[in-house]
Amino acid sequence: MNEKTEFAQRLRKAMLAAGYPDRPAVLEREFNSRYWGRSVTFQAVSRWLGGKSIPSQDKLQVIAQWLKVEPQALRFGDQAVSAIREQRAKWQDPGFYQEREAIDAFLALPVEQRKVVREVIMAFARAGEVDEPSGKDGRKTR
Known part of the structure; x- marks a missing residue:
């Protein structure tokens, strides 16, 4: 499985966990209502949910804040976040x-x-x- 597909799975899971259906129309509406930049299209969010692309970092931050997940976990998965925490714990x-x-x-x-x-x-x-x-x-x- 590639990183775009894995991201799409994490995004769908986060949407469902937050009580939203994992549909492009919902993602488009909710994202655009929170993002201060240029609105994204239905096609763009469909590509995110379909495992064809990954949003830029500024967009990822907005999605993560909306869904109440860590941006790193959404982008890279829980294993990456755990590895970061382990390194921080060692440093502390x-x-x-x-x-x-x-x-x-x-x-x-x-x-x-x-x-x-x-x-x-x-x-x-x-x-x-x-x-x-x-x-x-x-x-x-x-």
């Missing part, structure tokens, strides 16, 4: 406090100093790659 771990503090300090530096620090970090990263043992095919093992 108190064990990373010193790293977060160092990154905040880095971001507060002037551009030229950030460039120097970035080059030092990249040099350490490259040196670390050289020290790692390689597999039979010459690729690094992790």
Whole structure:
């Protein structure tokens, strides 16, 4: 299944969960009543529901707000949202406090100093790659 088809399934499911029939006429009416930009056509929303296209990000935001779902979940699925939450949870771990503090300090530096620090970090990263043992095919093992 491709991403457009998967998006269409998520959109239909979200419409039904919000109490709306998953029909193009309903989507067109509800979307256009909330969107401040140029109205979308029946054909455009039919393509969204039919798995032929995916709306642009600004339109996706309006749909998500209307249907009370996260835009990321609507666009990419619940698995993507879960992966983002996991990464955020790791970052919020108190064990990373010193790293977060160092990154905040880095971001507060002037551009030229950030460039120097970035080059030092990249040099350490490259040196670390050289020290790692390689597999039979010459690729690094992790």
